[in-house]
Amino acid sequence: MGYAEKRGGYWRGRYEIEDGKYGTVADSTGVVVKFATKREAKQAADAEEVTVRRGEWRDPGLGQETFGAYASRWYAGQDLAASTMQNYKRHIEEHLLPDFEDKALAGILRTDVDAWEKKERAEYAASSVKTWRSTLHLIFEDAIDEGLLTSNPAARRRGRGKRAGRSRDRGPEKVVTDALGILLTAERAALLSGRDDEFVATVLKGYTGKRWGEIVGLETEFVRRNAIRVEWQLYELDTGELVRCPPKDDSYRDIDSTDWLSALVFNHIARTKPMSCPCHGRTYVFRGQGVARTGGHQGAKLVDVARRAEVSTGTVSNVLNHSDRVREETRIRVELAIAELGFVRGGATSEHAAHWRRNGFATWLFTPAASGWYPKKAPQEARPVPILGEPWPGVPARGRGAAARADACWLPIAKGLTPHGLRHTHRTMMEDLGTEKVLMDERMGHIDGSVSARYAHVTPGMRRRLMLGLTEQWEAALAARRALHPRSPVSALDRLLQGGG
Numbered sequence: 001m002g003y004a005e006k007r008g009g010y011w012r013g014r015y016e017i018e019d020g021k022y023g024t025v026a027d028s029t030g031v032v033v034k035f036a037t038k039r040e041a042k043q044a045a046d047a048e049e050v051t052v053r054r055g056e057w058r059d060p061g062l063g064q065e066t067f068g069a070y071a072s073r074w075y076a077g078q079d080l081a082a083s084t085m086q087n088y089k090r091h092i093e094e095h096l097l098p099d100f101e102d103k104a105l106a107g108i109l110r111t112d113v114d115a116w117e118k119k120e121r122a123e124y125a126a127s128s129v130k131t132w133r134s135t136l137h138l139i140f141e142d143a144i145d146e147g148l149l150t151s152n153p154a155a156r157r158r159g160r161g162k163r164a165g166r167s168r169d170r171g172p173e174k175v176v177t178d179a180l181g182i183l184l185t186a187e188r189a190a191l192l193s194g195r196d197d198e199f200v201a202t203v204l205k206g207y208t209g210k211r212w213g214e215i216v217g218l219e220t221e222f223v224r225r226n227a228i229r230v231e232w233q234l235y236e237l238d239t240g241e242l243v244r245c246p247p248k249d250d251s252y253r254d255i256d257s258t259d260w261l262s263a264l265v266f267n268h269i270a271r272t273k274p275m276s277c278p279c280h281g282r283t284y285v286f287r288g289q290g291v292a293r294t295g296g297h298q299g300a301k302l303v304d305v306a307r308r309a310e311v312s313t314g315t316v317s318n319v320l321n322h323s324d325r326v327r328e329e330t331r332i333r334v335e336l337a338i339a340e341l342g343f344v345r346g347g348a349t350s351e352h353a354a355h356w357r358r359n360g361f362a363t364w365l366f367t368p369a370a371s372g373w374y375p376k377k378a379p380q381e382a383r384p385v386p387i388l389g390e391p392w393p394g395v396p397a398r399g400r401g402a403a404a405r406a407d408a409c410w411l412p413i414a415k416g417l418t419p420h421g422l423r424h425t426h427r428t429m430m431e432d433l434g435t436e437k438v439l440m441d442e443r444m445g446h447i448d449g450s451v452s453a454r455y456a457h458v459t460p461g462m463r464r465r466l467m468l469g470l471t472e473q474w475e476a477a478l479a480a481r482r483a484l485h486p487r488s489p490v491s492a493l494d495r496l497l498q499g500g501g
Contacts, residue, residue: 001045001046001049002014002015002016002042002044002045002046002047002048002049003015003042003045004035004038004039004041004042004045005041006038007034010034010035010036011034011035011036011037011038011040011041012024012025012032012033012034012035012041013025013033013035013041013042013043013044013045013048014045015045015046015048015049015052016049016052017052023048025041025044025045025048064104064105064106065104065105065148066101066102066103066104066105067096067097067100067101067102067103067104067105067108068097068100068101068102070105070139070143070148071092071096071097071101071139074139074142074143075088075089075092081235081245081246082235082237082243082245083235083237083243083245086237086238088135090238091131091132091135091136092135092139095120095132096132096135096136096139099112099116099119100112100116100136105140105143105148105149106148106149108153109153110153110154110155112153113133113136113153113154117129117133120132133154136154137152137154137155140152140153140154140155174421174424175414175415175416175417175418175421176414176417176421176424176425176428177206177370177413177414177417177421177422177425178425178429178473178477179206179429179473179474179476179477180476180477180480180481181413181414181417181425182202182203182206182207182422182425182477183203183474183477183478183481183493184393184413184481185202185366185369185370185413185414185417186198186199186200186201186202186203186206186369186493187199187393187481187488187490187493188368188369188370188393188410188413189202189365189366189369190490190492190493191369191393191394191395191396191489191490192364192365192368192369192385192396193289193365194301194302194303194304195303196268196271196490196491196492197268197272197286197287198361198365199490199492199493200264200265200268200286200492201215201286202366202369202422203261203264204228204261204264204265205419205422205423205426206422206425206426207258207261207426207470207474208228208255208257208261208426208443209255209422209423209426209427209443209444210228210230210255210423211233211247211248211420211423211445212358212419212420213233213234213235213236213247213248214230214232214233214247215286216233216234216242216284216286216355216356217232217233217234217244217284218284218285218286219231219232219282219283219284219285220269220274220283220284220285221283223262223265223266223269223285224254224257224262225262226256226257226259226262227254227255227256227257228254228255228257228265229253229254229255230247230251230252230253230254230255230445231246231247231252232244232245232246232247233245233246233247233248234280234355236357236358240357242279242280242355244280244282247445248445249445249447251445251446251447253442253443253445255443256443256463256466256467258467258470258471258474259471260471260474261474264492264496265285267492268285268492269285272287274286274287277354277355278354279354279355284354284355286355286356287353287354287355287356288353288354288355288356288357289353289356289360289361289365301343301398302316302317302343304341304343304395304397304398304399305334305337305338305341305343307388307395307489308337308340308341308388309330309333309334309336309337310333311330311333311334315330315334316334319331319334319335340399340400340401340405341398341399341400343399358419361419362418362419363375363377366417366418366419367418368385368410369413370412370413370414370415370416370417371412371413371414371415371416371417372384372385372409372410372411372412372413372415373385373412383403384409384410385409385410386402386403386405386406386409387406387407387408387409387410388405388406388407389407389408390407391487391488391489392484392485392487393410393484393485393488394407394408394410395489423444426443426444427440427444429470429473430443430466433465433466433469433470433473435462435465435466435469436456436458436462437456438453438456438457438458438462439458439462439463439466441453442458478496478497481493481497482497486498
């Protein structure tokens, strides 16, 4: 039986844990309870001894490790994909440690977690806060498995709190577009970059639903006659390193490709003749923008001078390097364009980065293409893309006095559309075509865990119907674009408009 022990001005309860080993009654944080009377101490000690005999006793000293110390130990013990490790590290360091680092694990209450979540929701998107709470929940679950905690303070209790339905976690609706929107956005992205790569990549993303990392990490050997194989992705870490890793959730798959899309990608590879990159030693279908100026928005480029002078880029190069080979009239026109645009030789390097960067591509190519506006980026405010009216649909004006020289600016195609929004767009296009769910899941790399999914299988007929539907949408988009203007400054699109490959 337990007993009471006199300690100065208070009593403490003592109980037997095992032969020759005694414990002291303590509270949930491990602090010894000081009783005013001997009787109270004895009763508490007896109660603890009963829990020992039932096998329910737990050392009150457990759970006194600080959250910060345990989180560091927990993180070090994980062996996950680099992308997951990076996300966990960011969640812990930026959102969990500021509030919980010095608190004992056992001292963190549900009310503390709820207060933290309320504070975070005041600053960040609900979907992000939900993700961070999930990480916190996972850490506490592992602490329970180690016997450090008996309950999870980050667990959500059903049916409690405000009756807000699903609006509590509702985020903004994802912006999607249609087949013509994909085509027009791809054309503008190519005009902003001054090359065809962005046109081909944007169309490929819109008509396959590939994730961004799967587009950047597409190797030439996985482009096949009627399919695009998803075998790897390139995931960009916070350090800037691009890690070659399996696709998300190991979603290896073959995405059926229409004849016209396969031809577009094969022709792109034939024209660009990609070489293996220095970082991975692999040959990728797409390469990044200029090393010095990702996005091509800071100053005039060689292609801008060529358009201004109405000559080819080769002619501009000759003026710069072998002026004796160029007629005097042409040389004067090119030099005038150079002066008007403030073109600086070497300021826009012709060397290309091995790969796109997600932020640079989205900020300076995709977003202005879709919305018609460059986004806010300190020190500059958001501003419309200034364009020269000819040739249609307008060529971005760059360099000194670009806004003053511009004839107009682009109207939005789909304001708020993101590169990932093209993945949503592809799913929406398939829904519109009545594509069977099992085939949609296969193309998107999703897994349907339902019982009915075990009995659903993709058939050749499903594939043919989808390829036919996507081809009809593409041809209708080309026809609509041709009706707007029969030519395009983007060579890959111009060939398509003229009926070429």
